[in-house]
Amino acid sequence: GAGVSQSPSNKVTEKGKDVELRCDPISGHTALYWYRQSLGQGLEFLIYFQGNSAPDKSGLPSDRFSAERTGGSVSTLTIQRTQQEDSAVYLCASSPANRGSGYTFGSGTRLTVV
């Protein structure tokens, strides 16, 4: 597509429930990133996919968080047993392999855990 698409744009969930956040990157972009932005905070790196390589999961805050990328395209970030501290905006970005043009970000999913 023309840009990075994220869905849903907003998600309210009850504490303890699982949620799935979706990211559809720009066609042809081999790199995909997930970041978390908490209120008044900068961007916290979560996970990075590059082509068929094993993802860099070093930013995932706990084992409740996982992500997959199917067919080198769409990615899903899953948060199990959500906690109130998971409330944040989850941003997805994609880039070409050499990142010459920088990242392109989606508009994010605002997650609220009540």
Next chain:
Amino acid sequence: AQSVTQPDIHITVSEGASLELRCNYSYGATPYLFWYVQSPGQGLQLLLKYFSGDTLVQGIKGFEAEFKRSQSSFNLRKPSVHWSDAAEYFCAVGDPGSARQLTFGSGTQLTVLP
């Protein structure tokens, strides 16, 4: 490990005044450097980037930034601010030649007074 510091959490300027947003980085060599802008409820938009060469780079919306190796800085400037520039601005660094994740500063919130 690389890091980015944006020392100003919040800056207020009058419309038509000049603007400078500060960014200092820590990195072993010359990194890739980026400035992004985020309007409320939106993802991040790339303003400009520095990879190598001329240390003064021009970006979109009339912004420019200057890379100063001796000061490990990459400050963002605009000669005359418009009300529509009110937003949050993020500086980021990355490894040259790699699509690995960027490291972002904590952001500077810009308020523009009429």
